[in-house]
Amino acid sequence: MSDKTTPETPAFGLDDPRVLTIVREARRHFMAEGYAATRMEPISRGAAVSTATLYGFFPSKQHLFSAVIADASGDFSAQMEHVRVANGGAREQLTRFATAYAGFMGDPFVRSVFRLVMAERPRFRDVAQQFFDKGRSDFGRPLMAALQTLTDRGELKIEKPSWAAGQLMGMIEHPVFFMPLVTGDEVQAARSPEQIAADAVETFLARYGV
Structure with missing residues (x-):
């Protein structure tokens, strides 16, 4: 093989x-x-x-590696259960989601798995794609649905929930995930994950709030 x-x-x-x-x-x-x-x-x-x-x-080692990534993906799904948009007003819902998402994406274990998957992406393209698609789906779809509901209730003004969801998640991902992914886990952001989440929500509401 x-x-x-x-x-x-x-x-x-x-x-x-x-x-x-x-x-x-x-x-x-x-x-x-x-x-x-x-x-x-x-x-x-x-x-x-x-x-x-x-x-x-x-x-083979290939089979074992695929099983390791599938197992890690299962662990992520269990953690993602805590990263959900619950009932409440726009600020409350978004803050709850943003804080949980910042905590998840800032987990060193999460970055370690992503590093491993990215490093082996050429060799395990299908496994890597499934891994990334699952993460995007598990986070993005519930958030988009919540944004649409909040828009329908008149609390937000959003034309494209997919774009808005990507913008909110991107404001969190950059400082808590991508920067440590590039610079190393020993480099700490100047802001705490909670502050990063709060700042992201403020910026988001300034753009989409009614």
Whole structure:
């Protein structure tokens, strides 16, 4: 199998506790060492399973990497449950969403997974695309629906909710996610995530508030 081909994750015993142990151990190795430098044998040792057992669940490193990204995506979905637009007025809803979104995007683990996916995007194009599309959908669609509802209620004046949602999320993503992604996690933003979220909401309401 060519490295340029993204494998389908095989059907394996998801109820077998060894599977999750292997995937989490592999995640640690992939994030610390990168895809190319990661070897299967240290993963099997760290997961306390034989190499034969590891290959029984995951026939290749490509399959294992795909499973790691799928597992991380599942973790993100669980975290995203807290990043929802709830009932309330425009400022209350937007502040709740912006604060939760800033906290999620500012999580070093989230950046670590994104770095790993971006680094291996040419090799695992389909896996990477699914990963990014899921994140965009899980965040963007509920926000767009909320913006449309607030517009229908006369609290906002928005012609294109998709554009407006992208602008709000972009004001948060740049300082809490993209800047640390480029400069390194040790570089801290001058503003706290809560202040970044509050500033983004103020700017958004100045543009779209009634």
